[in-house]
Amino acid sequence: MPITALIADDDKATAKLVEVLLKKWGVEAVVAHDGLEALEIMMQDEPPTLLLFDWEMPGYSGIELCQKIREIDTDNPPYIIICTARDSAEHIAEGLNKGANDFVSKPFNTQVLRARVEVGKRTLELQDRLMSAMSRLDKLASYDELTGLMNRRAVFERINEDFARAGRTKSCLCFTVCDIDWFKQVNDNYGHPAGDAILNEMGKLLTQQLRPYDRLGRVGGEEFLLVFAVDDKDNAEKVLERIRLAIAAHPFQHEETHIPVTMSFGATLIDTIDNAMRVEDYFKRADDALYTSKANGRNCITFL
Numbered sequence: 592m593p594i595t596a597l598i599a600d601d602d603k604a605t606a607k608l609v610e611v612l613l614k615k616w617g618v619e620a621v622v623a624h625d626g627l628e629a630l631e632i633m634m635q636d637e638p639p640t641l642l643l644f645d646w647e648m649p650g651y652s653g654i655e656l657c658q659k660i661r662e663i664d665t666d667n668p669p670y671i672i673i674c675t676a677r678d679s680a681e682h683i684a685e686g687l688n689k690g691a692n693d694f695v696s697k698p699f700n701t702q703v704l705r706a707r708v709e710v711g712k713r714t715l716e717l718q719d720r721l722m723s724a725m726s727r728l729d730k731l732a733s734y735d736e737l738t739g740l741m742n743r744r745a746v747f748e749r750i751n752e753d754f755a756r757a758g759r760t761k762s763c764l765c766f767t768v769c770d771i772d773w774f775k776q777v778n779d780n781y782g783h784p785a786g787d788a789i790l791n792e793m794g795k796l797l798t799q800q801l802r803p804y805d806r807l808g809r810v811g812g813e814e815f816l817l818v819f820a821v822d823d824k825d826n827a828e829k830v831l832e833r834i835r836l837a838i839a840a841h842p843f844q845h846e847e848t849h850i851p852v853t854m855s856f857g858a859t860l861i862d863t864i865d866n867a868m869r870v871e872d873y874f875k876r877a878d879d880a881l882y883t884s885k886a887n888g889r890n891c892i893t894f895l
């Protein structure tokens with residue numbers, strides 16, 4: 592992970608010296624000569640993560656900068672070293688309390704500065720490893736490995752969040768559960784690798800049929816959940832009919848063998864979010880509708 596530093600010091604000679612030293616130690620740095628310029632740099636995308644701030648500067652002081660930067664919401668908080676001749680116990684305590692990670696006295700002892708910078712680099716590298724481990728775990732816990740779609744828990748959670756927001760919007764939602772027809776026979780006749788290939792392909796096909804902000808998840812073995820905004824029931828029926836036809840016409844195949852696949856749908860329309868209803872309740876209603884589609888001969892759509 593490459594670390595970029597930001598040096599903020601109104602004394603140009605000091606800033607240059609630190610820049611040259613950091614470069615020698617393998618850290619590229621950008622330089623600001625006052626607090627405003629430094630804050631501007633920190634508001635950019637992917638700002639520097641190792642910050643060396645002078646205490647006394649025009650614009651914002653190093654300490655004010657610390658406070659402002661700590662208010663920025665980020666997954667990757669920077670490591671801040673305050674550099675100053677103000678090295679009394681009170682000043683050190685104040686700097687650390689306002690969000691600095693470390694403190695270096697001026698004039699610099701080069702060895703000490705280098706050691707402090709190394710501590711900062713180690714801390715940032717550790718933070719980076721933790722963040723990527725957490726996002727890996729999060730992905731594992733939220734996504735279905737076979738299709739890459741959200742799993743049941745994650746998609747329910749996301750829809751609950753949508754519901755919390757939807758009170759303010761006017762559109763109505765089509766809540767749909769769909770299930771591949773005769774899927775057990777697919778596995779029995781063509782083998783489980785073929786069944787897995789169909790699930791994977793179905794995930795891609797459904798993703799193509801929906802818009803990026805619609806909700807889609809694999810909620811059971813061969814069962815998927817689709818939630819999308821529509822104007823009315825007519826509109827919802829058209830969308831689902833288009834998806835049903837796209838699936839029936841899609842050339843699913845595994846190892847050169849063509850496998851005919853159809854899907855049954857159960858849907859319910861939500862025009863206003865009823866606070867007494869939970870995602871599980873709508874799911875139950877859509878699932879009952881799906882049961883009717885299965886009973887009516889499959890490859891069809893039922894609204895309830």
Ligand SMILES: [Mg+2]
Nearest residue numbers: 601645647648
């Ligand atoms: Mg100064």
